[in-house]
Amino acid sequence: MKVALITIGNELLSGFTVNTNAAWIGIELGRVGIEISVQHTIQDEKKDIIFELEQVSKKVSIVIVTGGLGPTHDDVTASAFYSYFNDTPIFDEDYWKDLTDQFSKINYKIPDVNQNQAMKPKKGDCIPNDFGSARGLLYKINNCLYFALPGVPKEMKAMMKKSVIPILKDQVTNPFITRTIRTTGIPESALAEKITNTIDMRTYNCSLAYLPKLLGVDLRISSQDEQQIQKFEKKIKPVIEKYVYGYEDEALEEVVGNTLKKCRVTLATAESCTGGLLGHRITQVSGSSEYYLGGVVSYNEDAKINLLDVTQETLTKFGAVSEETVKEMALGVRKLFSSDLGISISGIAGPTGGTEEKPVGLVYIGLSSVKDLIVKKFNFFRDRDSNKQISTQVALNMLRLYLRDE
């Protein structure tokens, strides 16, 4: 089954928006065994969209179009679909009433320009949008399926999951099955070495891909035979177990959160260079208030002294980015929140502020419990955002390993 993905938008061609939608759709279709064979990005021009529909429908049986369904004059996808399929849309009074109600709830009078979003096709169907006013379109013509979805990632993703993928899944006869194993704390090459030393790929009817990202390496095993995947996983598991934190799209903060909840252990955070990112990640998990009590962003010295009981002496003698300070921060925040665990981060995020002795990327992470006080030192990257991201990942992984070994 061949899929063509057409992403529409001048902002994609100009580079103002990176085409993360295309990557996301590629991954999600891959999960159900469907591959994209061609992906085109074109301008918001009706004639270009019609030209593309003509071209790709010669080569594929499924066409997914994203973008250009908004209310303004440069949103021409729906109009291109109506022309291409010789359809005459009609005004959907019920949907217009819904839209008007939604706008009035947020105290806005609905602009007239939104009226085009209340049109519905005669020959095709509408795809509901739970997060926005732009409904999608679906036409089935000559055994070919044509979908139009909005370009706003949140809306597109929800509609793909709820409406598009279930339809496509039904059409796949011999699907590829994939299994994603998520690791952190080991570089791609070291992970590859461990695996190739353990297993002879040729004896398994499945393929393995390494997907390295800033925060870890995902392993993707795929095959048409589920048993082969299970056997393969069972074989490599023992040598990589320490680094495996989850499967499929589980996030590390979710895995750690589940363990904290299950063990009824509470947590507080003391952040300096990460500025609140660790707390943000922990609270991305619904229900995190059951184990996360809160935190302090001690961005300046006074906050470290007044809130976290770091001593002036420690700061003067060793500095804010030091093993000693991070120890006191972890102890201090655990005391302040009366939590079971306290975790602390202090480092030099960069790009400025480094010295020869304490370069950009130097980060200390501390973990305090009733019986333990652990501090680890790291040398990460040269850029601010990467340093903040990786610091929180390592902190969460320290928590995961600590809870596992308890």
Add this chain to the structure above:
Amino acid sequence: MKVALITIGNELLSGFTVNTNAAWIGIELGRVGIEISVQHTIQDEKKDIIFELEQVSKKVSIVIVTGGLGPTHDDVTASAFYSYFNDTPIFDEDYWKDLTDQFSKINYKIPDVNQNQAMKPKKGDCIPNDFGSARGLLYKINNCLYFALPGVPKEMKAMMKKSVIPILKDQVTNPFITRTIRTTGIPESALAEKITNTIDMRTYNCSLAYLPKLLGVDLRISSQDEQQIQKFEKKIKPVIEKYVYGYEDEALEEVVGNTLKKCRVTLATAESCTGGLLGHRITQVSGSSEYYLGGVVSYNEDAKINLLDVTQETLTKFGAVSEETVKEMALGVRKLFSSDLGISISGIAGPTGGTEEKPVGLVYIGLSSVKDLIVKKFNFFRDRDSNKQISTQVALNMLRLYLRDE
């Protein structure tokens, strides 16, 4: 001058690699006034590459191809170029000697597989690569330019800057200029209504695009005539001024940060439902320690009472998500950090935890200074991440407007 960009690689179609090359090339060409009119991503297949070259050369005068120039069997771009242009490449002894020397310098014997990288075209030219072994290709046929570059971002970028862009720049007679105006706090349709009520687009020789994102709408004006852009901007500015926070790729946290720094005003944050995201965003700006003193993530009631001086009475009577609590949080955090401004957020991020009276998406944001105490109430979305993101955006925008009106 029309450009087609063809990016080659199964990893792009599967979504394992996000196509940041396409965005980067779009931005860089945009800087010299060149627009990409179409961008295609295709598989590493020789016949597909030849098909694409045939197709796009009917529509454009410049074709840039990236990817597939490596030494392995799935690198077929050079071979596709030779076939398409009926060229018979010859072995470049000098370059092969260079490559062999380079490998021996890092104590590697050069693999035979690299020999194909030492081929050079007869009808075309090679583009030097300072960071890798894969040289690029350039063919000039019938007033059309065809470039092939490697897909490795570092190599592609260096070659674009050094070789490709200088050639293209010479060909541009009337470049397009763009201006991006960034707004927040107003939906796309309402913004469009304000603009279309003010201005007759037809009287300006420029085009306007709306780029809506979760946190705001960017407006992009483009034209070949810079004066037209300036006139257009001057005309619409008065009606949208309140919503404009910046230009080009400025972030709201950067704009707010610059104002705080300039006015020598310090800030502390008290976050409940956003869990630290506001602090994270503020500290994404290098140098934020000059005005950001720190914050408290008061995720549970005790933290609100003990650290922020919210009274038990307020919490019992009005609840944690209320105007009264958020007021006390803003006051409390300003006092705790002795900062000039205190900002506080409390809400129901969802997806659970909502009631009829206090639904998911209900968020209060407070701002305290020596002379003011402002609280605003919002009804945002149904999903956790969007609620956290938009809450921090609105908080930053409240700060921006407060500092502007001071």
